[in-house]
Amino acid sequence: MRCTYCLGLNIQKLIDHAEVEFSGWYVPKISFYQHYPSIHELEKSADEGCDLCVLMIHAFKTSRTDDHRYYAREDSDLLSAIKEWVETSSIRISIQANHIYTATPLEEAQMLDLLQISAGEYQETSSDPDESYLQEPPTVFLQLLTPLDRPLKLGRYDIGRFKTDVDLGSDSNVAIAKNWIDTCAHHHRGCPSPDPTSFPTRVLDVGTVEDANCSLLIPKTGFISRYVALSHCWGGPIENVLLKKTLAEFQTGIDWDDLKANFQDAVIITRSLGLRYLWIDSLCIVQDDRDDWAVESTKMADLYRNAFVTISATSSPVSSHGIFQTPIEVENPGPPAVDICLSSDNRTTVSVAVFSQGDKSKVEDLRWLYIYSPLCMRGWCLQESVLSPRILHYGVSKIYWKCSRGFQSADGALPGNLFPENEFYPALSSVLYSDLARDGDSSTIVPLNKRMLMDEFYELVNQYTKRKLSYWVDKLPAFSGLAQKMHTAIGGTYLAGIWSKDIRRGLSWQKEMTWAKHALTYQAPSWSWATTNDLVNFTNPDSFEDDENLTLVESDVQLANENNPYGAVRSGYIIVRGLTMELWRTLGTISQTELESTTDFGSAQWDEPIFQGDSHGLTMRHICEVVDAETGEQSFFVEGINAEYRDMLEATVAGLDDIESKSYTVLLLSKASPTEEDQREGGHCIILEKQTEENVYRRVGLLSLSGYPLTRFKGWKTETLKLI
Template sequence: MPLPKSLLRRSNRRTSTSSSTGQSRRQRCRTCNNLDPRGHTSSVHPDDIERNAKTRLSLIIDALSLSQTKDVTNRGCRFCNVLIQALDVFFENWRGARAKIHVEIVEKATIKVSIDEHRYTGEVIEIYAGSASRAPWPTLGTAHHIPTNSGSDDTFNFIRRCVQGCVTNPKHTVCRFTCKSAISAPKRLLDVGRATSPIRLIDTQGKTFQYAALSHCWGTGLRLATTKSNWAKLAVQVSFDALPPLFQDAVIITRQLGLRYIWIDSLCIIQDSLRDWETESSKMSSIYQNSYITISATNSGDSNARCLIDRRKPVKIPYENTTKKELALRARRILDHHPSIDPNGGPAKPIGPLSSRAWALQEHVLSTRILHYTATELLFECKTSYRCECMPERKAYPTTPSLIPKAVSTKKTSAVYEAWQRVVEKYSARNLTVPSDKLPAISGVASKIRKATHSEYMAGLWKGNLASDLLWSVSPSKSVMDSYALDTWRAPTFSWASLDTAVTYTYLDDDEREVFTPTIALLSSTTTPKGLNPLGTLSDASITIRGPVFEAALCSEKIREAESYLLLIKDTSSIPVTPDCLLVETEFKTEATSEKQLTVRRAQFSESAHSFKAPVICLGVARYDNLVTGLVLGVSERVPTAWERIGTFGAGTEIMQKASEREMILV
């Protein structure tokens, strides 16, 4: 029997009527799911035990397909149209790109949109409701206001709340310190006085002061710096107008925070005095840790780029619901800086020119409290919590300044060594203007690790963690074809500091760490500092160790435009090698017979790749489970009685049946 007309009309009305997002599942856009986290096969729903958890949805949309979507006036999806308009404003030339668009949707939160393409790395569009009371659709949330100028009263008030929240919170025990040691105090500070008082350099004479510190890119342009000839003049007065724009901003920030003194490296270290530079740079650990706050000019490429700047305003995205009513919808560009939601995840990621500079990493790691001035907003970190202007509530997320204190608090030496390796991974991926600064620029962090472990420092490695530290390898993201040996000796080959490339370490889970067993013994070590900093520049270094060694032939061949290296051992399957850089064969003479023999070494920049097969030796460094991992070594040209590292290997423990104990020198 057919339904009565009254019921039929009611039924049709119920299935066709929709609000701006209350459409049936059949009517949802297959591309964007109406920007609703619910009702999709990939929707992630919270468990009952999760408090305040919300439904989430991650979408990957083809950029080319989205750019060809019909306009809403031609009955295209109004929600896809929102994405298109936002992308047009903030991502120039995205249309037609062969790229993937990532859309992260969370119930009652903002929508994050990013493009998986190198030129847009780290950039995110945030779409949000302009009014909480009249959201364009029910699942869309509002966003925190970000002032349009980083020098506004609102931003300075945010900074003061962050600092006071840290200083007065009894839970921030690791953020409290008292600088009592005269040797740890900066020798000089810039006295910024008040607006009506002269700015001048002062000698602290071992006294302690409450001061700010500036972390910044030097750049290549002209800058004001202290020298032997102008020190006396700067001690009388430093003209505000003579300061580069970034330093002027740093003075303003210092005064706004109620402080009188600031430490700026180029002004507080005599730049043409090697002795003064070595003495003061060796204090970096205490200078940044003991500063009241560090001002990080993250987005400034040099001292001429201000950090107190206007920011791009949010834009209004035209949006009408199905009843043709226009509702407030906004979009703004932010940077992908937030810490991982996972408690064991990574800390905040400030993005800008400074984040690629090697010297700046230890300034970040060692600071007690730090302000990051980025292009879009201000980030605050201390050794306990994190806040930013788009997420101003205090959160106990992991922070970079908390990395070492957190490891030390576990009272496990292994945790401290692991923290060191995490720092080295980040540090090795950064750039240095002066290559010889490789070890000095991380010596401040090294001094903290030495104090926590009481271990001997050996050119970037630790005696108490030698086996694990020796097993660094070049990051998989780096091409062997683009990496070479250094023209000038800087560190022994067993140290990551001997190369200009990003390195990584093997992550061991708890079970693997329990069975990780070193197979080497350190017999002796020598490190000869070149200057006054014992953790800085070296003139020589070596270690003498005993361990299991077996002989092999290293074979090089090109596979798919990339160099591949294999260990060939008689009666054994070939073993892949992770090279330290491009490798080449070379000849050497033995002392006993003066006959020429082949070995393998790291290639120089002027040398090109070619196929070869040459003898090497392999040193087993450690074993865990049924695996053994170690170093591939070639005869040293610099010290013919010693060996140089050229790569690492990993294999089953059966390979060590051919090994014999040997004592050797690594340089």
């Protein structure tokens, strides 16, 4: 049964309205399909059996997201909130494109796959015209779906995404994965050859689908074949791992029941793809042999780089969880999908369905997985993802693909806001895959751009520091595969996370959040970004070309294991020569009057607080230069705080007056010359704390000087310092 309003609805009518008025994710104000005059009449129609009205009411009833914070409270669903708070709840339907960004015009939409259902009109938020803005009506979405073997098109638009099987191990998902792999392996000239140039020290021989168990294979010298690698979260200790005492036993066979769920599923996937060899770290590296781990960890880059395909257990938090999961919509599917016609002339239908848990914001996509999934929060995963030329991602409800040609989703989602951003590194790829070019055809590899390669390195460090490690001692080892592959192209010496060839920019890392506290257990020298487990980024690179500002005189890094020059370190120092100035860090105040007569030259970004409970308060802190009144020569910098901020601190922090001012040394990294975009002069410096040994310092922060005349650097002192 279907009501009159729903009988009159078709996709072409919605497109006609969109061509009059459309803006990505915004509810149209004037051009839409008018449905029932109120939410009450919509609910009545649903109660009387209209199948499409049932879907709309279900979407309102099951939505409780922050998108509707003005209407729904924690104890109220959106349907109840609309009835209680919204005066005019006229139901209006429009069409949207899931893959586009907010405010995108219709011309950029290639696929239309959402019904946008709003209840009510735009409302003024205030009677004051200067403060008011238009607030959108409460809105929910239904999805448009079509069978995988029947893609739909209306005019220039694809209509609906493909229905997918939530059983990730199903024959249909295996067929999708095989098609992706085959297309990449045989038709993507821009992707590396699928044939490896090296083979792991050990792999699992998974046999065929008829085999019950698998075994550990130690191949003979020269053996080479296509193999699969697994990227996964351990999530804690794993009982059955490769040990010295089980090395011979595993070669005889590994019982199926002794494999964790993730490993069982990885074996099933490998077999279903028609492949025989699978590499899993816990089963292919001897876990109680430090020397074996040290040797094998140096091979990580080549191991993932040469894998035919990497299985990414993206949504699995622990090894016992399993790659194949049962999404919530299987247990609570909601009302069944219904069909609507493409147009009054074209009776072909497209399915209209609810979202999982009734809410579009909770629907899985690869962009969300790259930000929030367990695996993509794991430090080791970054290099595994970047180094792998082909990745088969397993989410909760869908499978996904990544190769150098881009992302794909089993439901046919198009590029845009459903896929990750900044996940491709062309300069690094030209380094990684130069020897894997198809048939020796290097034209498929982008020529190396060293400046771009360094930019990608610093972007990777930023991405890496967003992730967590089970053992922070792995800070450098978990990044070592990337550093190893970049080294030949960059040249020079790798110094515990930074490059001697780019020492000024390498030293310029800074906190991205409140602090970049140095780890209590030694991980790296104080001047390396690896000394902190907080998020860091790097300053603008344009001013780091001139090497006269700072010279690397000498360096020494003592490795924890000589077999891995990119891994953990026991100690390290660099000796540099450059311009210095004294800086006092104080809780003394600088009044507004003083600020008007004294130039504020920027801000100091301290790695750690000066006292417990300190907040960064950058807007309340000022860097000023003290000048000798008689000679006019610069004496030192001082970081003072705004008097208002001091008053606030006194009210909240005990013992503030007992915190003494402290002297530091500022070391110039680079000068910032005026540009067309920014006419201000200045410089980037690191802040150093003197140690008991003469001329030995530790890094404690970064100083950005803005509006500081370059001529004033002539008053700085040239020194040679040892940084540890």
